[in-house]
Amino acid sequence: MWLSWIRNAIMCTGSCSKFVAIPLYVLAPVSIICNIMLFFPGFETKYAAEDRDGLLRITEEVKYMGGLIGGGIMVLIPAIHIHLTSAKNCCANRCGMFLSIGFAAVGVLGAVYSLSAAGLGLSNGPTCLWSNGGTPLEWGTPFAGGNGSYLANKDMWNWCKEPENVVEFNVGLFSTLLVAACVELVLCLIQMVNGLFGCICGTCGKE
Numbered sequence: 137m138w139l140s141w142i143r144n145a146i147m148c149t150g151s152c153s154k155f156v157a158i159p160l161y162v163l164a165p166v167s168i169i170c171n172i173m174l175f176f177p178g179f180e181t182k183y184a185a186e187d188r189d190g191l192l193r194i195t196e197e198v199k200y201m202g203g204l205i206g207g208g209i210m211v212l213i214p215a216i217h218i219h220l221t222s223a224k225n226c227c228a229n230r231c232g233m234f235l236s237i238g239f240a241a242v243g244v245l246g247a248v249y250s251l252s253a254a255g256l257g258l259s260n261g262p263t264c265l266w267s268n269g270g271t272p273l274e275w276g277t278p279f280a281g282g283n284g285s286y287l288a289n290k291d292m293w294n295w296c297k298e299p300e301n302v303v304e305f306n307v308g309l310f311s312t313l314l315v316a317a318c319v320e321l322v323l324c325l326i327q328m329v330n331g332l333f334g335c336i337c338g339t340c341g342k343e
Contacts, residue, residue, distance in 0.1 A: 153236065153334070156327045157219035160243070163316045163323075164212035167250055170309045170316075171203030177262065177306070178299030193275060193299075195263045195306060202253025203313045210246025211320050214239035218327050221334065233334030236327060243324035251317035254310045259284040262306040264296035273297065 175184045175194055183193040217239045221232045261279030268278070278295050279286040286292045286303075293303040 152330045153218050153221040153233075153327065156323045156330065157215045160211055160215035160218070160320060160323055163320050164208050164215060167203040167207030167211070167313055167316050167320075168209075170313050171198070171201055171208065174198040174203075174257075174306065174309050177264075177302045180299055183299055193263060195257060195260075196277070197253050197257035197260065197310075200253040200256075202250040203316075205249070206246040206253065207250030207313060207317050207320055208246075210249070211243045211324070214243040214246075214324065214327075221331075233331045237331035237335070240324045240327040240331060244321060244328070247317045247321035247324060250313060251321065254313035254317060257306065257310040258287070258314065261286055262296060262302045264302045265298040266295045267297065268292075268295050 175198060177183050177194060214236075217232075218236050221236050260277055261282075261284075263275065263277050265273055265275050266278045267273045279292065287307065296302050299305070
């Protein structure tokens with residue numbers, strides 16, 4: 137029974153590639169959209185424009201473009217090749233599966249980059265015009281250095297006066313990026329293992 141299960145699993149490496157690629161097609165655009173939205177806190181465009189000091193009034197980690205470059209482009213391109221390994225008469229062969237290992241590794245790097253940027257964004261909190269009641273209003277990152285402690289204390293969110301609801305905005309989008317990056321990382325790691333089996337044993341493309 138076990139030998140039969142292993143044989144069937146090996147023969148379906150192409151199908152597994154399709155299973156991996158389709159969620160990546162969804163997660164990559166989600167990451168890109170979230171990253172773009174983060175450039176416009178409060179759904180306002182004025183904060184993405186330089187002020188008279190040449191600075192942008194947006195969260196520093198947004199500028200890393202982890203969701204756009206890492207979780208987006210660096211995952212979407214591997215997803216295309218991974219999907220092709222499940223198609224007949226294309227890359228559904230040992231060479232294609234071998235190449236998918238490298239493409240999946242690029243996806244892993246992209247997911248890790250997106251994960252790191254999103255984690256930092258959540259930990260440091262947003263850039264905003266803030267005051268805790270005892271200090272004058274100023275632009276800055278009031279929660280930086282607190283290791284994300286503000287996440288458990290919603291009273292602190294009122295420190296940010298502008299952009300409106302910027303803490304909720306950042307937490308929601310960075311959390312989405314974090315979850316998307318985690319799923320992308322797992323899927324790309326699965327494809328690396330799947331690609332190894334496909335390289336050694338072939339795919340089900342001829343079935």
